[in-house]
Amino acid sequence: MALLKTVSFCFAILVVLLLTPLQIASACYTSIYAFGDSLSDAGNYIHIYQQMFPGTHKLPRYASPPYGETYFHHPTGRTSDGRTIIDFMAEYYGLPLIPPYIRGVNQSSSNFGAGINFAVVGAPALDVGFYEERRIHFTTSNISMRTQLSWFKGVLPSLCRSSSCRELFNSSLIVMGPFGGNDYGHSFLQGRSLEETKTLVPLVINAISISIQELINLGVKNIMVPGMLPDGCLPISLTMFKGYKKEDYDRITGCLIWLNDFSKYHNELLQAELTRIRQRHRNAVVMYANYYDALMQLYLSPEQYGFGGEPLTACCGAGGIPYNYDSDAVCGDPPSRACAQPSLYISWDGAHCTEAAYRFITKSLLEGPYTAPHINSSCSLITEESGYSSAATATTR
Numbered sequence: 497m498a499l500l501k502t503v504s505f506c507f508a509i510l511v512v513l514l515l516t517p518l519q520i521a522s523a524c525y526t527s528i529y530a531f532g533d534s535l536s537d538a539g540n541y542i543h544i545y546q547q548m549f550p551g552t553h554k555l556p557r558y559a560s561p562p563y564g565e566t567y568f569h570h571p572t573g574r575t576s577d578g579r580t581i582i583d584f585m586a587e588y589y590g591l592p593l594i595p596p597y598i599r600g601v602n603q604s605s606s607n608f609g610a611g612i613n614f615a616v617v618g619a620p621a622l623d624v625g626f627y628e629e630r631r632i633h634f635t636t637s638n639i640s641m642r643t644q645l646s647w648f649k650g651v652l653p654s655l656c657r658s659s660s661c662r663e664l665f666n667s668s669l670i671v672m673g674p675f676g677g678n679d680y681g682h683s684f685l686q687g688r689s690l691e692e693t694k695t696l697v698p699l700v701i702n703a704i705s706i707s708i709q710e711l712i713n714l715g716v717k718n719i720m721v722p723g724m725l726p727d728g729c730l731p732i733s734l735t736m737f738k739g740y741k742k743e744d745y746d747r748i749t750g751c752l753i754w755l756n757d758f759s760k761y762h763n764e765l766l767q768a769e770l771t772r773i774r775q776r777h778r779n780a781v782v783m784y785a786n787y788y789d790a791l792m793q794l795y796l797s798p799e800q801y802g803f804g805g806e807p808l809t810a811c812c813g814a815g816g817i818p819y820n821y822d823s824d825a826v827c828g829d830p831p832s833r834a835c836a837q838p839s840l841y842i843s844w845d846g847a848h849c850t851e852a853a854y855r856f857i858t859k860s861l862l863e864g865p866y867t868a869p870h871i872n873s874s875c876s877l878i879t880e881e882s883g884y885s886s887a888a889t890a891t892t893r
């Protein structure tokens with residue numbers, strides 16, 4: 497009986513910890529503009545899909561339950577059971593959830609007051625045409641990073657109508673990525689070798705660099721550039737690239753070593769490029785967001801952070817063994833179903849995280865040491881410039 501009480505007491509503490517919202521840092525960013533892929537999409541893809549294939553009855557699986565079940569209680573087009581990193585960032589800075597660009601085009605521009613989310617499921621850094629020439633096929637959509645940037649340029653005149661763009665950008669946060677996961681993923685999944693796929697990395701980094709510098713030339717001041725996640729820990733990777741040697745797997749985490757090394761290689765090149773951009777553009781704050789190590793904390797010590805389930809197993813799936821990932825029956829398609837407690841899992845559907853893991857990453861980025869230069873320093877620049885007293889920048893709970 498006493499044991500049972502202790503157990504439920506511990507459980508109560510755990511629930512409180514998990515449900516505690518992130519602190520709200522007020523008087524910092526007043527809007528967020530996000531570019532990216534399925535990690536950040538808040539509904540663009542499911543609307544694009546309807547436009548690309550009008551009259552189709554089958555919607556993408558992200559438009560089906562159980563997607564969205566934990567927070568929204570209905571699918572929103574997000575690839576998670578609830579909120580994403582962009583959503584948690586918006587909450588942290590006291591903003592409403594950032595609306596997707598595509599849904600917003602039919603609405604008045606005032607809905608874009610707190611920013612716009614341009615991210616689209618499946619978006620590569622390089623244009624789809626580049627891959628078609630190399631016979632790597634993108635069937636999801638033809639929206640790339642470049643398309644998203646052109647959308648942004650298209651809305652700027654209306655965004656800056658009531659003020660100057662400079663004023664807008666002084667207190668805006670741009671989140672540029674992560675990009676690259678779809679470039680490399682399509683190459684690997686369509687049978688290209690590690691060597692061949694590796695040659696894409698400098699091209700991807702160059703494309704990201706060009707986009708960042710284009711944004712800076714438009715007047716953007718605060719840019720966060722996330723690196724790739726440890727893709728070798730995803731149930732989809734562990735299933736599709738099953739290794740036959742014990743040495744293929746990390747002894748502590750069970751993740752695929754070569755694929756995590758690939759993510760790290762991308763991240764190293766990206767950080768070196770960001771250093772060059774900072775030297776060239778001293779008027780902008782270019783922050784690296786270390787998504788890799790922020791999430792790796794969970795794979796290294798899942799229990800410590802309340803992710804007691806199986807860290808490498810997807811919460812939602814149709815029972816593929818052993819990672820609950822089956823490419824023929826994925827989350828959202830019958831007969832898949834979600835686990836009872838998504839918050840104990842890192843992976844939601846095998847390719848994307850649960851909202852619990854996304855909350856953890858966001859907290860690590862904004863409060864921990866996983867942004868460089870730290871995002872707090874960019875916030876304090878804004879609050880000083882706009883004349884807030886230091887009391888106004890104190891966080892409220």
Ligand SMILES: *[C@@H]1O[C@H](CO)[C@@H](O)[C@H](O)[C@H]1NC(C)=O
Pocket residue numbers: 543598599602
């Ligand atoms: C936007 O409006 C047009 C014209 O009214 C309509 O055809 C289209 O389906 C709408 N798009 C979305 C995403 O709602």
Ligand SMILES: *[C@@H]1O[C@H](CO)[C@@H](O)[C@H](O)[C@H]1NC(C)=O
Pocket residue numbers: 548638639643
């Ligand atoms: C994507 O494809 C649609 C037709 O399916 C086309 O109208 C559009 O221009 C293409 N966009 C890009 C960026 O290639």
Ligand SMILES: *[C@@H]1O[C@H](CO)[C@@H](O)[C@H](O)[C@H]1NC(C)=O
Pocket residue numbers: 660662663666881
């Ligand atoms: C934007 O910030 C710069 C300093 O970085 C400042 O000189 C300028 O006045 C600010 N502009 C507006 C419109 O707030």
Ligand SMILES: *[C@@H]1O[C@H](CO)[C@@H](O)[C@H](O)[C@H]1NC(C)=O
Pocket residue numbers: 519521862863864865870872891
């Ligand atoms: C950044 O600010 C947040 C809240 O304002 C605080 O909790 C955190 O400790 C700060 N982090 C660093 C590294 O300064």
